[in-house]
Amino acid sequence: MKATALAHPNIALVKYWGKRDEALILPHQSSLSLTLSPLSVTTTVEFGASHDQVELNGHTAKGSERDRVLRLLEAVKAMAGKALGPAKVVSRGDFPMAAGLASSAAGFAALAVAGRAAAGLPAEPRAASILARMGSGSACRSVQGGFCEWQRGERPDGEDSFAVQRFDAAHWPDVRMVVAILDRGEKEVKSRDGMKHTVETSPYYPAWVQDAEQEIAHAREHIARHDLEALGELCERNAWRMHATALAANPPLCYLNSATLALIQHLREQRKKGMPVWFTLDAGPNPVLLTDAAHEVAAEALARACGAVDVVRCVPGGDAVLKAEH
Numbered sequence: 001m002k003a004t005a006l007a008h009p010n011i012a013l014v015k016y017w018g019k020r021d022e023a024l025i026l027p028h029q030s031s032l033s034l035t036l037s038p039l040s041v042t043t044t045v046e047f048g049a050s051h052d053q054v055e056l057n058g059h060t061a062k063g064s065e066r067d068r069v070l071r072l073l074e075a076v077k078a079m080a081g082k083a084l085g086p087a088k089v090v091s092r093g094d095f096p097m098a099a100g101l102a103s104s105a106a107g108f109a110a111l112a113v114a115g116r117a118a119a120g121l122p123a124e125p126r127a128a129s130i131l132a133r134m135g136s137g138s139a140c141r142s143v144q145g146g147f148c149e150w151q152r153g154e155r156p157d158g159e160d161s162f163a164v165q166r167f168d169a170a171h172w173p174d175v176r177m178v179v180a181i182l183d184r185g186e187k188e189v190k191s192r193d194g195m196k197h198t199v200e201t202s203p204y205y206p207a208w209v210q211d212a213e214q215e216i217a218h219a220r221e222h223i224a225r226h227d228l229e230a231l232g233e234l235c236e237r238n239a240w241r242m243h244a245t246a247l248a249a250n251p252p253l254c255y256l257n258s259a260t261l262a263l264i265q266h267l268r269e270q271r272k273k274g275m276p277v278w279f280t281l282d283a284g285p286n287p288v289l290l291t292d293a294a295h296e297v298a299a300e301a302l303a304r305a306c307g308a309v310d311v312v313r314c315v316p317g318g319d320a321v322l323k324a325e326h
C-alpha cells in the first residue's frame, strides 16, 4: 500500500505546445525530449491514510495543485479496480520549484510510478506514461530515461497518447544539457494557460503543429547518428518556432527577456568561433544549452558570463525507478 519512486525532469528538443483535449491532456502534436540527470523528484504514495494529504516540498498542496495529484490517484484506483482509501503523498525535488526549470514533469512521473506500485499494479511504462500525462503533459516523457517521444495519438480516450523511449540514456553518453537560470521568478503565464491562449488566438498555430510533427523524424535521425550540430540546429529552430507562434497570439505572449536575448546573442558569437553549443527555451526566460562533454564547462562559463545566477550541468537521465521501502 506504500511505494516511493524517483524520476528525472526532461527537456523537450521538439516541444509540446497546445492541447486538443484539456481534460485528458491530449496534445495536437508529438514531442521529443531528453531526460535530465542528476536533477530528480522523489515521491511517496501511501493508500489507506486517514484522509487525503498532499505535501510538495514541505508544503501542504492546495487548490488545483492538490486536485491534479488526487485526480491522478483516482485514475490509479480505477486501474486497480479496488477500494484503496484516502492517499498520503509526500513529494520532494532536489531542485527548488522556482529554480526556473519546472519540476512538475518529474513530479507527476514519480507520482504515477509510485501510485501504481502502491496500488499493487505491475511496473508498466506505457500505463505509467498515460497516468503521468493526466497530471502534466510533459510528465509522460519522464517515466523512461534517455530520449523519449510522446506520440500524440488519435483516440479520443487518450489510450494511444503516451511516451515511448527511442534511445536509452547510454545511447549518447557524451551529450550535455546545461540549464542556465537567468531568472528565478515564477513565470508570468504558466505553460498550461499560455498554450491554450496560443491555440485559441495564434494564426500561426496550424503551421506550428504541422512543422513540429515533421521535425520528430528528423530529430530521431540526428540522435541515432550522434549528430550534435544537426540536432542543435533543429532544437533551436523548434524553440524559435514555438515562441514565434506564442508571440503571434492575441494579445502576444513573450516569454523571453533581455537577458535571454543577450545570452542567445553571445552563444551565437561563440558558435561562430567554433564552440559546439545550441539552446532551447521552454515557456520562460531560462535557456537550456545543448553541447558535448568537452564543452560543458565552457557552456557553464558562457551562461555565467551572461548573468546566470545558477547553472546545472546535466547528462542523459535514466528511467523513473522504485526505491526500497524501509
Ligand code: DP6
Pocket: 011, 012, 014, 015, 016, 017, 025, 031, 102, 104, 135, 136, 137, 138, 139, 191, 192, 281, 282, 283
Ligand atoms: C514549453 O507539460 O507543463 O515545456 O500539460 O498543461 O501540464 P501541461 O503543460 P506542461 O507544458 C510543457 C510545455 C513546454 C514544452 C515541453 O515540455 O514539451
